[in-house]
Amino acid sequence: MSALLETSGLQKSFGAVVAAKDISVVARRGEKLGLIGNNGAGKTTFVNLVTGYLRPDAGRVVLDGQDIAGLAPRKVRRHGVSRSFQIPQLFASLTPEENLLIALGIAGKEGMSSWRPARSTAMMADLEDLLARFRLGEYRDHAIVALPGGVRKLVDIAMAVTHRPKLLLLDEPTSGVAAEEKFPLMDVIMRALEGSDATVLFVEHDMEIVGRYAERVLAFYEGRVIADGTPATVFGNADVQRYVTGMTP
Amino acid sequence: MAARLGTLAAALVAFAALALLGRVLPNWFILVATLAFAKGLVALGLVVLMRGGLVSFGQGIFFCAGAYAAGLAMRSLGIGDAVLLTALGGGAALILGIVIAPLLASYRGIFFATLTLALSMIAYGILDKTYSLGGSDGINLHGPSFLGYHPPTPQDESYALFVLTSLATVIAAALCRIHFASLRGLLSLAARDNEIRVEYLGTSVRWVSGTNFAISALLGGIGGALSALSLGHIDPDFTFWTTSGEFVFLAILSGYASVTAVFFAAVLVELVRSFSSQYFPNTWQGALGIFLLLVILFLPQGLGSLLQRPRRGKAAPARVTAEGGE
Numbered sequence: 001m002s003a004l005l006e007t008s009g010l011q012k013s014f015g016a017v018v019a020a021k022d023i024s025v026v027a028r029r030g031e032k033l034g035l036i037g038n039n040g041a042g043k044t045t046f047v048n049l050v051t052g053y054l055r056p057d058a059g060r061v062v063l064d065g066q067d068i069a070g071l072a073p074r075k076v077r078r079h080g081v082s083r084s085f086q087i088p089q090l091f092a093s094l095t096p097e098e099n100l101l102i103a104l105g106i107a108g109k110e111g112m113s114s115w116r117p118a119r120s121t122a123m124m125a126d127l128e129d130l131l132a133r134f135r136l137g138e139y140r141d142h143a144i145v146a147l148p149g150g151v152r153k154l155v156d157i158a159m160a161v162t163h164r165p166k167l168l169l170l171d172e173p174t175s176g177v178a179a180e181e182k183f184p185l186m187d188v189i190m191r192a193l194e195g196s197d198a199t200v201l202f203v204e205h206d207m208e209i210v211g212r213y214a215e216r217v218l219a220f221y222e223g224r225v226i227a228d229g230t231p232a233t234v235f236g237n238a239d240v241q242r243y244v245t246g247m248t249p
Numbered sequence: 250m251a252a253r254l255g256t257l258a259a260a261l262v263a264f265a266a267l268a269l270l271g272r273v274l275p276n277w278f279i280l281v282a283t284l285a286f287a288k289g290l291v292a293l294g295l296v297v298l299m300r301g302g303l304v305s306f307g308q309g310i311f312f313c314a315g316a317y318a319a320g321l322a323m324r325s326l327g328i329g330d331a332v333l334l335t336a337l338g339g340g341a342a343l344i345l346g347i348v349i350a351p352l353l354a355s356y357r358g359i360f361f362a363t364l365t366l367a368l369s370m371i372a373y374g375i376l377d378k379t380y381s382l383g384g385s386d387g388i389n390l391h392g393p394s395f396l397g398y399h400p401p402t403p404q405d406e407s408y409a410l411f412v413l414t415s416l417a418t419v420i421a422a423a424l425c426r427i428h429f430a431s432l433r434g435l436l437s438l439a440a441r442d443n444e445i446r447v448e449y450l451g452t453s454v455r456w457v458s459g460t461n462f463a464i465s466a467l468l469g470g471i472g473g474a475l476s477a478l479s480l481g482h483i484d485p486d487f488t489f490w491t492t493s494g495e496f497v498f499l500a501i502l503s504g505y506a507s508v509t510a511v512f513f514a515a516v517l518v519e520l521v522r523s524f525s526s527q528y529f530p531n532t533w534q535g536a537l538g539i540f541l542l543l544v545i546l547f548l549p550q551g552l553g554s555l556l557q558r559p560r561r562g563k564a565a566p567a568r569v570t571a572e573g574g575e
Contacts, residue, residue: 051449072448073445073448073449074448074449074450074451074452074453077449077450077451078451082449083449089443089445089446089449090442090443090446091438091439091442091443091446092442092443093438093441093442094435094438094439094442098435098438099439101432101435102432102435102436102439102450103450105432105435105436106436106450106451106452107450107451112431112432112433112436112452113431113432113433114427114428114431114433114434115253115427115428115431116431116432117252117253117427117430117431118430118431118432118434118435123432159446159450160449162450163451
């Protein structure tokens, strides 16, 4: 597999706090990577640096041979990068259906017309497909505020995949979800992504989830990647056990 | 396609009904309704902005730009056709809006509101002291024609202007309704709810706000030109903060759920104002204030919420599984 994303020497500080010290990562096409680390290890900072929410102090973010470091989120998106959020970023006054219609409309080739109705035949066909893939059909016209946390996560992720990203970053897809719902939720997400050649990076604290769904794991500690490899290799790494998983080697 | 055709057909029927009603209604009501519809157009522009999460406290600047463009075209260029004057008014305000939009599109909340207020008050100050534009006395407009038709009596002129204003109103209302039901219309609501997500989906919130601002300017200018033709007089008060406040009043009263509600609210307020100023000349502002207070208390989403079907707020099942639902 060829490299899709290559970051080198990414640095970011907030005053005296160093959030990213020297993050160098390679993600190959179609790979599913789990990002692990304690709070403050630099995982979300990494996601924010790659997706344009933060501008790096130093370093490069190269996607498909183009440096996208420091570009605004909407420009990064045009390069094929998409993300979901730890706290789902939805349009709270709209229904899940309307949230997805907006995402599909922006991703579509026809543009955001003032004349064409939101629920055009073509849009509805795409919408039904998306609702089915993410098992959201029964929630389509509910109020966002009345949705369970897991469903909000699914709407958030479904919005992120509407433009068929090359690189999808999921920031803690199971956080805030009841323990017994985590695996079903990840199953829905992974099934929905079947057939896509997108590279998926997901930040996760639950090692069982990482072990089951990640092909490769990156362990973060104090703004650096301290281990990179298969789940078994990384979980067996002494530094990871000491600083991340908390198990004594 | 059916929904859009339905909206346009409803607009056509509404226009025909208004044109017929204008023949039987008393002249005083025609005058009130003409002014109400013209101001309703400005308030509709504010509603377009409000759907995107912005409130302008200086919409009078576009109302004034449209009015002065029409007045100056009549006075200096000798243009007497009301349709052309209305188009000029709308065009002048649209250009002004396009010029101002990039300056304001990055601001939100009170900053946006205050900046628009500041711009409108600067315009007021300039117009008040520019004697070539009439200074504080303003400009008078006289007897427009209507596509070659010269009304023989003042009553006929009022009726012709009412028909023109009704036509502008139904066209604007129909187009706004179609816009609100479109993806672009939904995008405004999305930008109001969550700007970060809109940017992450790949589009610019600045662009959304800027285009909404330009639309509101166009509607403000058309409303200003029609008001000027209806009143026969323009002065700098068209851009004074109290005038802008009146449009905010109308927009809050109507809410942003319904286009039709904007014009109902405008007619209602003009009627309340007319009767109050006749029977309670010193307290009519108080009557309007109490009226608004009651609406805010009992209809916080405005009069338009009475016309909207409840459709959301269903409680969702508590759990989600890989198979969906319980």
